[in-house]
Amino acid sequence: MTTRIGLVGGSGALGGALSEALLQQKPFADLELWISNRSGAAPELASHKNVNVTSDNQQLVAACDIVILSVPPAQFKALEIEASGKLVMSVMAGITIDDIAKATGATRIVRAMSSPAAAKGLAYSPWVANAEVTPEDRAVVYKIFSAAGKTDELDDEAHLDHFTAMTGPVPGFVAYYAQCMVDHAVKQGIAPDIADRAVRQLFLASGRMLAEEAATPAEQVQAMVDYAGTTAAGLTNMIESDLSEAISEGLLAAAEKAKKMS
Structure with a gap:
């Protein structure tokens, strides 16, 4: 049929x-x-x-x-x-x-x-x-x-x-995080095209690893923190900041907008 x-x-x-x-x-x-x-x-x-x-x-x-x-x-x-x-x-x-x-x-x-x-x-x-x-x-x-x-x-x-x-807005919020990283690199004097290329490749590799590896995002973060290297220093700073709360508030604002569209 x-x-x-x-x-x-x-x-x-x-x-x-x-x-x-x-x-x-x-x-x-x-x-x-x-x-x-x-x-x-x-x-x-x-x-x-x-x-x-x-x-x-x-x-x-x-x-x-x-x-x-x-x-x-x-x-x-x-x-x-x-x-x-x-x-x-x-x-x-x-x-x-x-x-x-x-x-x-x-x-x-x-x-x-x-x-x-x-x-x-x-x-x-x-x-x-x-x-x-x-x-x-x-x-x-x-x-x-x-x-x-x-x-x-x-x-x-x-x-x-x-x-x-x-998950609806692709790349949406992920693109904003990438933009923040590019902006940071440019402020350090890195050429915008090189910063853009580097961050795009980072997100490509990260997406594949998150999709393919068995470890959860939380487990991968903890593994980096436990390694106690340069990334751990950055992650610890972010974890201790209000970044997580800001992300949650942004997602709640988007969800609230969806509810009001009915």
């Missing part, structure tokens, strides 16, 4: 990344992909077979078994689609399962968070399902988000607002 998946807003940053992940990773051998956007065209997908593009959101819904909503939250109320009988998945920040049910008529709903890193298979996509979502639905959801990177099912919808803050 053909698996028909529709992405409403499938040409945006996140929708386009999920489209690319599905087309490149091929989690469904029989995939028929539908994209809806304002222009009704997606020339970047012209080379792919079994891709349909439309400006009519309801046409996409009618054609597909699985509908993924990937429009800016502010545009959600203007969608005006009827999706009863469909598995509806949302990657819109702040829009709750109840919001989606009331607006679309859907009863099987998954609310998720992902990021544009999905295009490179590097996203983290946590999701929550309502009671009507079946085991078969869950298997499909897992396939879709596994194509985009790592995924977990959560049991508390409220936690998605925190993941929106933590």
Whole structure:
């Protein structure tokens, strides 16, 4: 049987990344992909077979078994689609399962968070399902988000607002930390292009090591502190400062913004 998946807003940053992940990773051998956007065209997908593009959101819904909503939250109320009988998945920040049910008529709903890193298979996509979502639905959801990177099912919808803050903005907060390091290096007289290249490489290597090594971030920090070298001196200073509290406050501010988007 053909698996028909529709992405409403499938040409945006996140929708386009999920489209690319599905087309490149091929989690469904029989995939028929539908994209809806304002222009009704997606020339970047012209080379792919079994891709349909439309400006009519309801046409996409009618054609597909699985509908993924990937429009800016502010545009959600203007969608005006009827999706009863469909598995509806949302990657819109702040829009709750109840919001989606009331607006679309859907009863099987998954609310998720992902990021544009999905295009490179590097996203983290946590999701929550309502009671009507079946085991078969869950298997499909897992396939879709596994194509985009790592995924977990959560049991508390409220936690998605925190993941929106933590893992949705890529590179987001990590880029800010990198910026701070580059700025520091430049203040020490290091050429900006060299500082930029050095810090980019540091974050590339650190990301891979954090992803691949068994030790938790906390264990890796402690190992550096125990080594009692130059990094330990810097880490000890940071640990004793209010840096951790400042990071937590920033993440809480982002999560609070997500809650208010509903």
